[in-house]
Amino acid sequence: MSKDKPQRKTTISDVAREAGVAQMTVSRVVNGGNYVSAEVRERVQRAIAKLGYQPNEAARILKGQRARTIGLIVPTLADSFFSACAHTVQEVATRHGYMTLIQTSSNRAEVETGEIDMMVARNVAGLILVPMEMKASPGLLAVQSAGIPIVTLDRVVKGLSASEVLVENAIGAEEGVRHLIGHGHKQIACLGYDADLLSIQERIHGYTTAMKEAGLHPQIWKVESARSVALTLQRKLEGPQPPTALFTLNNVTTIQTLHTLQQLGIKLPRDLALVGFDDLELASLLTVPITVVRQSAHELGRSGAKLLFDMIRTGAPMKELPKTRLVLPTELVIRNSCGCKGVSREIVAAGRG
Amino acid sequence: MSKDKPQRKTTISDVAREAGVAQMTVSRVVNGGNYVSAEVRERVQRAIAKLGYQPNEAARILKGQRARTIGLIVPTLADSFFSACAHTVQEVATRHGYMTLIQTSSNRAEVETGEIDMMVARNVAGLILVPMEMKASPGLLAVQSAGIPIVTLDRVVKGLSASEVLVENAIGAEEGVRHLIGHGHKQIACLGYDADLLSIQERIHGYTTAMKEAGLHPQIWKVESARSVALTLQRKLEGPQPPTALFTLNNVTTIQTLHTLQQLGIKLPRDLALVGFDDLELASLLTVPITVVRQSAHELGRSGAKLLFDMIRTGAPMKELPKTRLVLPTELVIRNSCGCKGVSREIVAAGRG
DNA sequence: GTGAAAGCGCTAACAT
DNA sequence: ATGTTAGCGCTTTCAC
Secondary structure, eight states, rough: OSSOOOOOOOHHHHHHHHHSSOOOHHHHHHHOOTTTOOHHHHHHHHHHHTTTTTOOHHHHTTTTTEEEEEEEEEOOSHHHHHHHHHHHHHHHHHTTTEEEEEEOOOTTTHHHHHHHHHHTTOSSEEEEEEEEEOOOHHHHHHHHHHHHOEESSSSOOBOOEEEEEEHHHHHHHHHHHHHHHHOOOOOOHHHHHHHHTTHHHHHHHHHHHHHHHHTTOOOEEEEETTHHHHHHHHHHSSSOOOOOOEESSSHHHHHHHHHHHHTTOTTTTTTOOEEESSSTGGGBBBBBOOOOEEHHHHHHHHHHHHHHHHHHTTTOOSSOOOEEEEEEEOEEEOSSTSOOOOOOOOOOOOOOO | OSSOOOOOOHHHHHHHHHHHHHHHHHHHHHHTTTTOOOHHHHHHHHHHHHOOOOOOHHHHHTTOOOSSSEEEESSSSSSSHHHHHHHHHHHHHHTTTTTTEEEEEEHHHHHHHHHHHHHHHTSSSSSOOSSSSSSSOOHHHHHHHOOOEEESSSSSOOOOEEEEEEEEEHEEEEEEHHHHHHHTTTEEEEEETTTSSHHHHHHHHHHHHHHTTOOOOEEEEEOSSTTTTHHHHHHHHSSSSSEEEEEEEEHHHHHHHHHHHHHHHOTTTTTTTEEEEEEOOTTTGSOOOOOEOOOOHHHHHHHHHHHHHHHHHHTTOOSOOOOEEEEEEEEEOOOOOTTTOOOOOOOOOOOOO
């Protein structure tokens, strides 16, 4: 039907012939174009455009260069927080002329390890990840000693000289809990899971700080998984001395909580006040708009990618990579689940076919 | 701090030396091991194990092999429909031992074109995309004639021999609109944008079919962009003869509509009934749970990836690639915005730190 | 069965 | 400022 001959891709030597120069000159033009006269550069660029030349990555890599590709590992793309983050990382990478290998670890350290190996095999120029383990695995250390810059998002890895972008989890949680305290609540419970994650630990710490500061007794309900949130909540709320307010540790917990309250017929904020960590899409359109501590996924992605490309540009080779730690602020978005009355008006964007 | 020498990776010739054979023999052992005596194979395998040899992908690719990487281009990852889709594609790819280069086209054909070129430069083994143009660009044709399998999602590209995964847009829309008609509505307006996309055209077609079938007069409000939804809606609803029901053409339109109705103080479903195309996260927790025509992003991704790997496996080289068209069903999820009374109970999953 | 040679497309290092 | 040479690690081709 179509062309039978797979028409050999145009190579650097095709361009060189077309422009009447040596391959090396073309290579120089492609890579920054230094030490090339304006006239020749012009001619080469025309030839490139005419032939639709694209440098062959494999050849570059074989020569020892790094791929113009970065790796990104997030727990899942099915959570809008991480997909927003991935979106931004990819955008920044594109702006730098890089592509992005995106993998999901499904919250499993072994999976992450395998993915790191595959990325190393592809000579990625840098690696951004939301790490699953608190201490550096041999794989990650190998990446580091291969001189590949690493940025971790949301969490830190001990024993690794990677740059980190974190979130003011403790301060954000404090602020949220203080807001509930400001509404006069004394019995504020803190609900969530994954207590082994740094981010969650910090939020719990923030909760505890705010409670103690107000002379209140912290009540922390750690559950093992997202699924058990509903059970725990139901048991506690129907028990003696139910709390008058709730602080939920992440978006999934908040959603589970909302569903459970709906089932139990408990009305927000009349029967129970709620502040959650993490914003929800459509939060303002819910039966009761939810007050949340918002962290920006886009900012996390943007900062992480920016840091990575700084490192890639600097090209600190194998040696001590410059290690940076960035901590992003959170924002208390006051809606109605906390007991406040006002109406929040929010804007939506983005489109699909 | 760590190792200063980046310890050159062991190559095929290291293994050959260690085993006392030629590189070629090692290569044969690595790739299936045919035409090698058991004794030599044994020796080579021991050497491979001892040295921890990993074949270099770049070198393989340079020799004309395809990368164990596929490309995926979606309009955006900031829309949960497409990120869910990307999530599943990536999962399937991983299961096949492939990685996934994920790029976003931002709904712009030129961007898509550039990304396709970069993927070709990386020798991807296959390409999955939600195409922005209805006719094949030179770039896409080049991919095809290079023998790289292509699968398009949600839309078709004319003049391209790619496999396609589509959605029963027309039938789904018909079903949704018929449900509104079943509630006794006569004045049902259809609202949305991006009318040049096949998927939207089909939904409009389904709407029109259902209306005509019932002897009703179609009322289609095409707007130019997501932003103008609110304006149009407000103007029409405050004008003479406002409709009693609304059919919105995609999730963004539905959300804009919800916000607008909230502002105008119009209550669902008392003042106005609503059925939307595309499900919303948290739809069941909204003030009024929204009835929607749901299409499965995961199924779209899964089917597309499956199709692609079928093609990659078959390895139909440059010749006529087997072209398949798959059309996925939609599902009418009845909640309350249509006027139905029942309570829907839904489950949430997925977790984050 | 096994091996030697050639070369994929590119760029670092060295001419000129 | 531009060109020449060599070789990255692998597999295809052909010889033995």
